[in-house]
Amino acid sequence: MAIKLLSDEVINKIAAGEVIERPASIVKELIENSIDAGASLINVRILNGGIDEIQVEDNGAGIEHDQLTTAFLRHATSKLAREEDLYAIGTMGFRGEALPSIASVSRIELYTKTYAAAGSKCLVEGGMIKKLERYPTAEGTKIIIRDLFYNTPVRKTFLKSPVSEGNNIYDTVCKYALAYPEISFVFDNQKKTQFKTPGNGILRDTVFTLFGSDMNQFLIEVDEKGSQFSLQGLISKPEYKRNNRKLGFFFVNKRPVKSPILNRAMDNAYRGLLVSREFPVFFLSLTAVPESIDVNIHPQKSEVRFRDEQTVIRFVSGVVKNIWIPANFG
CATH class of the missing domain: 3.30.565.10 (Histidine kinase-like ATPase, C-terminal domain)
Structure with a gap:
């Protein structure tokens, strides 16, 4: 041929x-x-x-x-x-x-x-x-x-x-x-x-528009800036959980992504607070310098690769775990 x-x-x-x-x-x-x-x-x-x-x-x-x-x-x-x-x-x-x-x-x-x-x-x-x-x-x-x-x-x-x-x-x-x-x-x-959606820059108001008031009362704000990354958004209290990951949203440099790495970080952060097959609700935006991530993996740009995966996991799980310290949560 x-x-x-x-x-x-x-x-x-x-x-x-x-x-x-x-x-x-x-x-x-x-x-x-x-x-x-x-x-x-x-x-x-x-x-x-x-x-x-x-x-x-x-x-x-x-x-x-x-x-x-x-x-x-x-x-x-x-x-x-x-x-x-x-x-x-x-x-x-x-x-x-x-x-x-x-x-x-x-x-x-x-x-x-x-x-x-x-x-x-x-x-x-x-x-x-x-x-x-x-x-x-x-x-x-x-x-x-x-x-x-x-x-x-x-x-x-x-x-x-x-x-x-x-x-x-x-x-x-x-x-x-x-x-x-x-x-x-x-x-x-x-x-x-x-x-x-209102378009007023307030994530909680967008969540309210899309998911209603019942969820909003169980959400805690996250706002942490580190030397390499920053993390902002909302996470659910441990008592507000789901039996799947459908209400777990990650955005990397404001791009919606699927990331097993970030899911693993959240599993680590809620370990001991949720039992097997229970998952938190979260809307988290991770900001990183563009050089530290690769979004040119798939034509749909829905996946992301991190240069240092372990550092990302430690940062995200550490920020969320810190919220569960009694002095910060209660």
Whole structure:
């Protein structure tokens, strides 16, 4: 069998398979773009679990008209310039894969406007720009994704029910609302508003909006700054526990992550306070110098690797354990 180069169309669809697993993956990538654009308000709207339509609208910086064609090219990004930048990532996105991956498997309608400039409208289908024109619109960016996987029908068969996909999107928006309490997030499902966070920078108020008042009374504030790391957020008193880890949220440099290392640190911190198969509730944000972590592990950027894992475990578990000292807790 002859070896030959793949076409750009096939390459984009392969890349989309790594970045875009389901509608929630699209929402995640677009929210991260809005955060990097400096938005203080992010609206997420979905229809039929995001399979038929996803809208993400923000009041961020917008995209320059002459940059829109470049924005849909693979590995085109405004967030990296040199190889060294990979070791000091300070933005949510950096790979330049999200927009072209989304565009290759959907139909996109994008409206954007920068400060003191005319607005723009861009229509993209299957990765190809069909129309680009000046268009009056509000400052910021609104992107509408329709007919997800219309040109890769096999992938569409692997999606779960609209209810399940919608729940995944709900969970995704919640994670970013908790990571960024200073941003107001609005989530609409089937034209009904599910929640709107205050965006006042107070984590406890965001938790109240998402989970109600019953949980809030059992949460203790954490605020510790060390020489290498800092840890802020809320943790539950030992008597408020769960039988799974679903309400344990970790954010590393404000990025929602899955981390067995950080889970181990929390297990150590609550050892002797909870029995087997009992887990605490927590919303914790760990800040570290960018050079000490690697988020360039997986295209979805949901995993993180620490340069010194044991130091991280000792710091996080030590901070939480210190709260249980009788003089501090009671």
